[in-house]
């Protein structure tokens with residue numbers, strides 16, 4: 182690494198380290214010559230090649246959101262006041278992926294409470310239903326209006342309100358795209374409806390109604406968020422070698438070309454916890470396809486394993502004001518730190534992702550492999566899927582393994598896990614841990630990420646199911662075939678019916694885990710599933726994994 186260079190604009194600041202200043206300068210110069218920034222902000226759909234043109238043409242509305250979202254603000258503010266006056270102080274958000282990750286960060290940044298219900302885990306859903314229902318307003322967010330988790334959560338709240346003698350129409354607010362099936366059913370039910378910009382895809386929708394409505398109702402300063410994005414917009418739209426969006430995109434694109442195709446994201450003291458989870462979806466779903474892509478690896482801090490020490494196939498990126506690279510040199514030589522106010526950061530990352538997508542040679546606006554997991558889950562629920570057979574039982578843990586990769590003679594969880602870890606390619610491979618559990622109650626399990634990163638010396642990701650299916654799930658199936666997968670499932674404390682549907686939440690969650698496992702196995706990815714008898718057994722499992 183030879184240099185750290187700064188690229189700053191209103192409300193944002195970016196510093197880079199890279200192995201070869203000349204290579205980065207040349208890549209940025211090419212982007213400037215091709216007028217990529219100004220064409221992006223002029224919604225030029227030809228930037229990602231002919232095959233991507235049709236989709237891109239309807240997905241570039243996000244470049245104008247700092248202005249086009251303004252008319253929403255008055256309505257959001259008025260509703261917020263009305264809700265407070267009615268004593269409705271708890272805001273629950275039902276939504277997955279692009280419909281919940283942005284509001285989660287925006288509210289964390291603002292220090293206001295938003296209860297994000299992005300799960301089909303029955304214990305998790307029940308906790309949300311039972312907490313202060315009398316003071317609760319529920320935002321149901323779904324762009325397509327057809328996401329089964331969100332639909333199930335809405336049904337559960339409608340029933341809970343009705344059972345408590347509360348009229349659901351007084352408590353449910355819907356955010357969706359115009360013309361979706363949810364818009365229609367919501368209007369019929371008399372719910373308050375906010376329509377989002379249909380020319381913006383879910384993971385680019387932070388500054389649309391999807392980000393602004395739940396956050397504004399929870400009390401976040403959404404006017405300031407748009408102001409911060411607006412302040413950065415001109416600098417990000419400029420065909421200029423100092424454009425931070427171009428430079429971050431070029432760094433990611435160059436890293437990819439040099440074989441550094443994992444992006445480790447660490448918080449360097451940012452005032453917004455959780456930006457990494459939002460970037461994770463943006464980068465993984467946008468780039469992970471056609472056997473290519475960037476794998477985001479979200480870690481706690483710059484002292485976490487995978488950041489320090491890092492591997493040669495990782496680009497290290499921090500967000501926040503800290504600058505950890507004085508003491509840490511990325512093994513790949515690629516590193517950057519991005520600071521800025523939240524609205525500016527979000528727009529900057531969106532630009533960088535679109536730019537990296539162009540350099541990697543993919544369409545950053547589709548998600549061709551997400552549907553396969555949904556279809557497999559549907560098939561399981563309809564009784565058409567193959568019921569899995571366990572390979573062994575070890576105390577409270579039942580073990581399942583896909584397609585014959587587990588060696589003969591494995592008789593314990595310890596052996597099975599060791600066999601899975603052995604399958605990780607030492608130069609390019611990664612491990613994805615996928616926990617289909619209650620992410621609040623079972624949060625301690627997430628510590629296995631660090632432990633497994635140390636144990637394997639390889640990039641390790643940790644995702645909560647089904648949340649990650651709407652984020653890194655696309656990359657796992659559509660990206661390079663370098664992952665091995667450890668699923669953790671468990672028996673709930675109690676199951677919960679999905680009102681007026683022929684399945685329970687636990688059946689749905691199980692179908693999602695099994696269905697995604699089968700799709701991964703169909704892509705020749707090794708999958709090991711550990712099913713624990715109760716969440717009390719997770720402490721022992723943590724020991725085994727670490």
Ligand SMILES: O=P(O)(O)OC[C@H]1O[C@H](O)[C@H](O)[C@@H](O)[C@@H]1O
Pocket residue numbers: 277278279280322323324325326327328331383384466548551650651652
């Ligand atoms: O907002 P919805 O239509 O309910 O979609 C929620 C999520 O669903 C899918 O998983 C997509 O791949 C995501 O990009 C999207 O954010």
